[in-house]
Amino acid sequence: MGLFFNANKYIKNVERPRVDRNLPRREQILKYIDKYFDAYNHDYLENVKSACVKYINDMFEEQDTSAKSGIDPEIQAITTMIKGLQGFVSGGELDRLNYMRLLGAREAFTLYCAMISRSMDLGIIDLKQAKRRITKFYKDCKLD
Numbered sequence: 001m002g003l004f005f006n007a008n009k010y011i012k013n014v015e016r017p018r019v020d021r022n023l024p025r026r027e028q029i030l031k032y033i034d035k036y037f038d039a040y041n042h043d044y045l046e047n048v049k050s051a052c053v054k055y056i057n058d059m060f061e062e063q064d065t066s067a068k069s070g071i072d073p074e075i076q077a078i079t080t081m082i083k084g085l086q087g088f089v090s091g092g093e094l095d096r097l098n099y100m101r102l103l104g105a106r107e108a109f110t111l112y113c114a115m116i117s118r119s120m121d122l123g124i125i126d127l128k129q130a131k132r133r134i135t136k137f138y139k140d141c142k143l144d
Contacts, residue, residue: 005138007131010113014121016074025073026060032077040111044097044104045088052077052084075122078115085112089140105141112137 017035019028030053037049056077085108088094097104113134120130138144 005135005144007134007138010109010117010134010138011120011127011130012114012117014114014118016118019073026056028073029056029077029080032074033081036077036081036115037111040114041107042111044100044107045085045111047093048081048084048088048108051087052080055080055084072122075119075124078118078122078124082112082115082119085115086137086140089137094141102143105143109138109141109143 017032017039019031019035021028023031033049033052033056037045042049088108089105094101094104094108116125116130116133116137119125120127125133
């Protein structure tokens with residue numbers, strides 16, 4: 001796998017979705033999550049999207065400080081989605097897809113690469129970190 005896998009080819013230009021900045025912070029984050037999931041096929045990732053939405057809703061119910069957080073809503077949405085996808089793969093949900101596991105793994109990997117690429121565009125991570133994370137997720141998905 002190491003000889004043939006090239007993480008560079010999975011780094012892509014991801015367009016920023018349009019979200020009204022006048023919406024409340026929680027709604028902005030949920031809109032970003034919704035638009036990013038809709039931009040990529042996610043037939044097998046619906047429970048990841050649901051988990052991300054539930055996490056954001058729970059976070060805003062528990063903490064009033066998250067509404068005043070200095071973190072950009074798009075960055076918070078991307079980070080939540082990355083963690084959700086990692087949980088999907090490492091938590092065993094991917095393995096429960098049985099014979100559709102490969103399709104689920106491909107969808108998860110495609111969306112993960114897009115979110116890592118967008119993180120890089122936003123300056124959250126650099127190219128070296130992006131390549132390392134993509135390579136690790138590829139192995140975790142068992143796509144080799």
